[in-house]
Amino acid sequence: MKLYTAKLAPNPRRVQLFLAEKGIRDIEVVLLDFGKQEHARSPVCEVAPTPQLPVLELDDGRRLSESRAICSYLESRHPEPNLFGRDGEERAFIEMADRQAEFFLLVHAMNAVRHSHPGFASIEQPQLADFGRTQIDKLRRSAAWYETLLGKQAYVAGDRFTAADITAFCALEFVRGLLKFVPANEGFANLQAYRDRIAERPSAKA
Numbered sequence: 001m002k003l004y005t006a007k008l009a010p011n012p013r014r015v016q017l018f019l020a021e022k023g024i025r026d027i028e029v030v031l032l033d034f035g036k037q038e039h040a041r042s043p044v045c046e047v048a049p050t051p052q053l054p055v056l057e058l059d060d061g062r063r064l065s066e067s068r069a070i071c072s073y074l075e076s077r078h079p080e081p082n083l084f085g086r087d088g089e090e091r092a093f094i095e096m097a098d099r100q101a102e103f104f105l106l107v108h109a110m111n112a113v114r115h116s117h118p119g120f121a122s123i124e125q126p127q128l129a130d131f132g133r134t135q136i137d138k139l140r141r142s143a144a145w146y147e148t149l150l151g152k153q154a155y156v157a158g159d160r161f162t163a164a165d166i167t168a169f170c171a172l173e174f175v176r177g178l179l180k181f182v183p184a185n186e187g188f189a190n191l192q193a194y195r196d197r198i199a200e201r202p203s204a205k206a
């Protein structure tokens with residue numbers, strides 16, 4: 001199998017963290033450069049309406065896009081450690097937490113960066129600065145909700161680390177690095193402690 005991916009981007013990072021958590025090392029990694037638009041020219045990205053990474057190419061040549069689908073496929077082949085839930089009930093709660101992290105953290109984080117950071121002008125045209133600002137405001141509102149949640153539980157789906165935490169962490173790291181959005185500086189101590197706890201995991205350091 002081959003994983004087509006990119007550096008420093010949150011969705012590619014989700015899959016990279018997932019692989020590290022699982023200890024999966026037998027997948028060839030092919031890095032494409034967003035700045036040079038390599039993904040836009042790559043036939044592997046034709047699997048989605050818009051060229052995006054990551055894409056996992058299976059041994060039979062079929063291609064999977066969508067980070068969540070890729071991770072879910074990998075979990076089916078490498079069940080342990082379990083990150084998506086052990087039974088239908090737990091899977092539903094983890095899926096809820098993962099989709100919430102996607103829609104309420106990651107989407108706002110990506111839009112904020114793409115519409116405000118000069119480094120993203122090559123892949124986001126036109127860049128709409130006002131829209132970028134609304135996305136940071138929405139991210140801040142979501143962060144306030146997570147601040148309360150993480151005062152009651154250690155991880156976004158409950159008391160154990162799951163795929164949903166990978167999504168939330170990658171979103172937080174993206175805006176920390178590029179927009180200097182640091183939970184502690186925004187008054188979110190629980191969210192900061194959560195971020196720091198995940199940053200200590202070997203997968204996050206890999």
Ligand SMILES: N[C@@H](CCC(=O)N[C@@H](CS)C(=O)NCC(=O)O)C(=O)O
Nearest residue numbers: 009010011052053054066067068123
């Ligand atoms: N829903 C997709 C989103 C993938 C995505 O947005 N990838 C970004 C990097 S984080 C990308 O490839 N952007 C390239 C572009 O927009 O041209 C997933 O979960 O994998």
